[in-house]
Amino acid sequence: MQVYFLVILTLLIGCKNRYSDDPRDLSVFERIAHERTDNEEMEDFIDNLMQRMDLTEKIGQMTQLNEAFFGVDASMVVGTGGQAPVIDSVKLAEVISAYHIGSFLTGGTRSAREWYEVGRRLQSINLASSRNEIPIIFGIDHVHGTNYLLEGTIFPHNMNLAASFNPQLAHQTGIFTAKEAAALGHHWNFAPVLDVGENKLWPRLYETFGEDPYVCSVMGSGYIRGLQETRVGPYAMAACAKHFVGYSLPSSGWDRTSMEISGQRLQETLIPPFLEAIKAGVKSVMVNSGEINGKPVHASYYYLTTLLRDQLGFEGVVITDYMDIIKLYREHKVAENEKEATFMAVMAGIDMSMTPTTIDFCNYLRELVEEDRIPEDRINLSVKRILRLKYRLGLFEHPFPSDEYFGEIGSEEAHQAAKNAAAESIVLIKNERNLLPLIRPGRLVVVGTNADSRMALCGGWTYTWQGSDETLYPESIKTVVQALEDEYENTTIVRTDLQSLRWHAGLADAIVIVTGEKPYAEGWGNIDDLSLPEDEIKLIETAVSTKKPVILILLEGRPRILGELFDECEAVIFAGLPGMFGGEAIAGILRGRINPSAKMSITYPLNSGHIISYNHKHMVFSPLNIHNEEIQRYTIGEFGTGMSYTSFSYADLVLSDTVLDESGKLLASVKVKNTGQREGREAVLWFISDEVASFTRPVRQLKFFDKQFLLPGETKDFVFEIDPGVHLAFPDEKGNPILEPGTYTLSVGTLEASFRLIELE
Ligand code: BGC
Numbered sequence: 001m002q003v004y005f006l007v008i009l010t011l012l013i014g015c016k017n018r019y020s021d022d023p024r025d026l027s028v029f030e031r032i033a034h035e036r037t038d039n040e041e042m043e044d045f046i047d048n049l050m051q052r053m054d055l056t057e058k059i060g061q062m063t064q065l066n067e068a069f070f071g072v073d074a075s076m077v078v079g080t081g082g083q084a085p086v087i088d089s090v091k092l093a094e095v096i097s098a099y100h101i102g103s104f105l106t107g108g109t110r111s112a113r114e115w116y117e118v119g120r121r122l123q124s125i126n127l128a129s130s131r132n133e134i135p136i137i138f139g140i141d142h143v144h145g146t147n148y149l150l151e152g153t154i155f156p157h158n159m160n161l162a163a164s165f166n167p168q169l170a171h172q173t174g175i176f177t178a179k180e181a182a183a184l185g186h187h188w189n190f191a192p193v194l195d196v197g198e199n200k201l202w203p204r205l206y207e208t209f210g211e212d213p214y215v216c217s218v219m220g221s222g223y224i225r226g227l228q229e230t231r232v233g234p235y236a237m238a239a240c241a242k243h244f245v246g247y248s249l250p251s252s253g254w255d256r257t258s259m260e261i262s263g264q265r266l267q268e269t270l271i272p273p274f275l276e277a278i279k280a281g282v283k284s285v286m287v288n289s290g291e292i293n294g295k296p297v298h299a300s301y302y303y304l305t306t307l308l309r310d311q312l313g314f315e316g317v318v319i320t321d322y323m324d325i326i327k328l329y330r331e332h333k334v335a336e337n338e339k340e341a342t343f344m345a346v347m348a349g350i351d352m353s354m355t356p357t358t359i360d361f362c363n364y365l366r367e368l369v370e371e372d373r374i375p376e377d378r379i380n381l382s383v384k385r386i387l388r389l390k391y392r393l394g395l396f397e398h399p400f401p402s403d404e405y406f407g408e409i410g411s412e413e414a415h416q417a418a419k420n421a422a423a424e425s426i427v428l429i430k431n432e433r434n435l436l437p438l439i440r441p442g443r444l445v446v447v448g449t450n451a452d453s454r455m456a457l458c459g460g461w462t463y464t465w466q467g468s469d470e471t472l473y474p475e476s477i478k479t480v481v482q483a484l485e486d487e488y489e490n491t492t493i494v495r496t497d498l499q500s501l502r503w504h505a506g507l508a509d510a511i512v513i514v515t516g517e518k519p520y521a522e523g524w525g526n527i528d529d530l531s532l533p534e535d536e537i538k539l540i541e542t543a544v545s546t547k548k549p550v551i552l553i554l555l556e557g558r559p560r561i562l563g564e565l566f567d568e569c570e571a572v573i574f575a576g577l578p579g580m581f582g583g584e585a586i587a588g589i590l591r592g593r594i595n596p597s598a599k600m601s602i603t604y605p606l607n608s609g610h611i612i613s614y615n616h617k618h619m620v621f622s623p624l625n626i627h628n629e630e631i632q633r634y635t636i637g638e639f640g641t642g643m644s645y646t647s648f649s650y651a652d653l654v655l656s657d658t659v660l661d662e663s664g665k666l667l668a669s670v671k672v673k674n675t676g677q678r679e680g681r682e683a684v685l686w687f688i689s690d691e692v693a694s695f696t697r698p699v700r701q702l703k704f705f706d707k708q709f710l711l712p713g714e715t716k717d718f719v720f721e722i723d724p725g726v727h728l729a730f731p732d733e734k735g736n737p738i739l740e741p742g743t744y745t746l747s748v749g750t751l752e753a754s755f756r757l758i759e760l761e
């Protein structure tokens with residue numbers, strides 16, 4: 001019988017577990033004492049301030065409203081319009097004097113000057129209308145660069161950044177977002193998404209760092225450090241890890257629908273990116289709008305307090321997602337009315353409600369305290385967290401935005417970072433007979449709806465929430481066709497359509513199809529079929545039927561199914577959503593100016609009937625399920641795969657020992673050689689398989705990666721130190737790490753080596 005032993009690895013779950021075994025035993029009053037920090041100056045300041053605040057003022061701090069309360073025109077409440085609001089001073093002053101609102105948010109696009117004015121006026125009206133002069137904290141979703149700033153730098157979406165396997169690029173995205181936005185009065189950025197992108201139908205897949213929890217952890221924490229540690233302007237910017245937890249696995253594939261997730265899966269797959277974010281010092285967390293196993297997360301003390309605070313050690317601010325308290329009674333139907341919903345959410349652990357279009361939250365919360373159903377200490381607990389956030393950002397000292405930093409916006413440096421990110425984020429999935437790079441073609445025929453679309457490069461959350469207003473995109477953003485024309489000075493580029501494709505194909509060297517999806521965000525991107533739309537399929541079929549080489553470029557937020565047509569195209573590029581410099585990056589890859597180095601951050605399914613991730617369980621391919629070889633083929637681009645114009649060979653995989661015990665470490669090394677003709681970057685991915693375990697294990701799991709640049713002929717050693725507690729242990733359903741003796745297989749490239757973990761003598 002397999003013997004296993006449990007090791008409580010504080011490192012792995014990172015918890016301080018400072019509370020009693022059952023945190024419900026801890027009164028809110030005790031919790032307030034526990035959360036007091038060592039920063040005496042800050043704590044005294046906050047205590048002092050709170051003594052002067054009445055209940056209305058405290059509740060106001062816990063409330064976030066949107067432009068419905070400060071804009072002249074509230075029509076862009078759903079964020080589909082292009083304009084951010086013009087401030088209505090009277091309306092704003094009224095709501096602030098009556099309710100002392102602590103936070104506002106909005107979306108939509110404005111120039112730097114306009115945002116600065118919005119920030120300045122909001123803050124000055126706030127300070128003039130409130131008794132205690134507590135600064136407003138303003139929230140926005142700059143989720144891939146400064147996507148709501150007209151002159152801002154638009155980086156690739158997270159799914160693309162992850163495909164670079166270069167954490168520096170995520171770090172830089174965070175840095176440049178802060179440099180461009182913070183000084184404009186954007187103090188709080190609702191990014192990054194740390195949901196693990198397993199469900200390929202889910203319309204927010206592109207917002208994730210892909211399907212692997214380790215990649216999500218590394219990229220997400222890199223982004224957070226970049227954003228929070230960059231101080232340009234008067235104060236710092238806060239990140240927001242969202243959406244805690246389980247949001248990305250809706251059973252239906254539609255946004256904001258219910259999830260059934262086992263405790264073990266939650267602990268092993270979905271929590272780690274949040275844990276890393278907490279270790280990186282993330283200042284806030286936004287809650288999952290869905291429900292897990294019948295429990296809406298917004299009403300769950302377990303998720304929001306026991307797990308997030310007591311187990312994972314989070315000390316910052318927890319904000320609801322958009323209108324989600326109201327949804328507890330309107331949609332989840334766990335509360336009879338909004339007041340009960342407010343009771344549930346606050347008692348579960350919400351600090352701030354993004355109400356954001358009504359003021360009812362303030363009124364209900366006040367009634368609940370006055371009726372003694374919610375102790376005032378519970379309010380104090382949240383208010384202290386919110387005031388600490390404001391204090392730490394520096395808002396009490398410097399509440400106003402600054403226009404001294406406009407020079408940071410759209411700088412050469414920022415653009416270069418976004419160009420590098422785009423170039424390293426586009427995956428060459430297929431390149432038959434080395435069709436690419438096409439260095440000097442005489443004539444290229446270009447078809448496909450996305451060929452001259454700027455929005456198709458950037459996707460949702462660009463200039464507007466949906467990203468789908470092409471007129472708002474600056475002309476300086478090159479479409480794929482424009483970029484091809486610039487890249488290939490001596491080539492005839494023919495832009496055509498389905499009707500004329502056959503005609504033009506006659507003289508062409510190759511047909512470039514630029515297809516995929518139109519932008520969407522959240523539920524507006526729900527689909528009932530993952531296949532590429534009919535007319536795009538028709539286009540590919542027609543191109544293929546001309547017998548000319550076909551280069552398929554996929555600009556899309558999730559992998560739309562190509563089926564057998566994949567086999568008919570000579571070259572396939574998964575460009576995802578590469579951002580404002582995506583067109584140039586695609587053209588550069590086609591001509592070979594850029595050597596692709598990205599690897600898939602998600603597994604691209606071959607057909608819509610079998611959608612699985614690389615780290616599936618063994619039973620998926622049980623001999624009983626496989627009737628022929630064809631059925632084993634489930635992907636056209638598995639997680640971690642991607643081609644280059646050079647080649648790399650992996651050799652001499654060496655382990656420092658063949659056995660280790662839980663206190664030891666193993667050093668693995670492999671020699672990687674650039675065996676091709678040109679320089680290139682190779683991301684070396686280290687996987688471990690746990691051969692026999694008490695819980696079924698994934699066939700393999702990524703444990704480490706490292707990307708390096710190699711000249712032709714150059715060999716580099718890549719090393720990975722295996723630490724049993726970190727790389728071999730896995731959590732049970734409560735998060736207790738399990739570390740079991742037995743055989744493990746390490747794999748890198750096509751090489752494998754086994755080793756054994758033995759019990760400590
Ligand atoms: C989204 C969040 C976003 C919020 C504020 C919600 O609909 O789910 O991710 O941060 O809106 O814009």
